Amino acid sequence: MRGILTSEPSYDPTHLVSSISDSHAIFRPGEWVGRFMRVAAGIGADTIQFLIVDNTTTTLTVAGDLGLFGAGPGIGYSIVDQHLQDNSPAVNAGNNAQANLPATDAEGRPRILQGTVDLGRYEDDLTSAPVVVSIRRLDASPTHLAPLHYRVEFSENVSGVDAGTSSSTRRV
Numbered sequence: 001m002r003g004i005l006t007s008e009p010s011y012d013p014t015h016l017v018s019s020i021s022d023s024h025a026i027f028r029p030g031e032w033v034g035r036f037m038r039v040a041a042g043i044g045a046d047t048i049q050f051l052i053v054d055n056t057t058t059t060l061t062v063a064g065d066l067g068l069f070g071a072g073p074g075i076g077y078s079i080v081d082q083h084l085q086d087n088s089p090a091v092n093a094g095n096n097a098q099a100n101l102p103a104t105d106a107e108g109r110p111r112i113l114q115g116t117v118d119l120g121r122y123e124d125d126l127t128s129a130p131v132v133v134s135i136r137r138l139d140a141s142p143t144h145l146a147p148l149h150y151r152v153e154f155s156e157n158v159s160g161v162d163a164g165t166s167s168s169t170r171r172v
């Protein structure tokens with residue numbers, strides 16, 4: 001997700017958050033909470049990023065003071081998701097003995113789940129639903145074959161799937 005900012009940032013010193021708008025955006029309210037907004041602004045045009053704590057259809061609210069970093073009208077931004085997928089090699093790949101390991105991750109969940117800390121900002125709770133990665137036809141030709149075989153690959157191991165399930169037929 002990328003866009004161009006269309007407003008100056010508005011800083012709320014009570015809650016230590018900034019709000020900034022992209023009037024062309026059509027966000028779903030709250031959909032970016034926990035993601036990061038990256039902006040190419042600030043000293044030396046370094047890319048900096050801010051944790052998104054709320055959003056409306058056109059406005060992002062982020063932790064910190066955006067005004068200090070030159071974010072404003074005409075500056076490009078992107079929204080990035082740094083959550084781990086359940087099958088990521090970064091899950092349970094950290095070092096529990098790391099000095100100054102915080103008690104919680106960037107979203108306030110326990111920093112150690114499944115016994116070992118994960119790499120990155122977030123601790124994965126292994127609850128995301130598997131997604132279909134690929135569907136591949138196994139038979140040379142689908143014509144006049146019954147049944148027709150496909151291989152469906154999921155993003156992680158699944159259980160309880162009936163391998164003999166057939167769904168629909170299509171005349172050819």
Ligand SMILES: [Ca+2]
Pocket residue numbers: 091092112113114115116117118123124
């Ligand atoms: Ca873990």
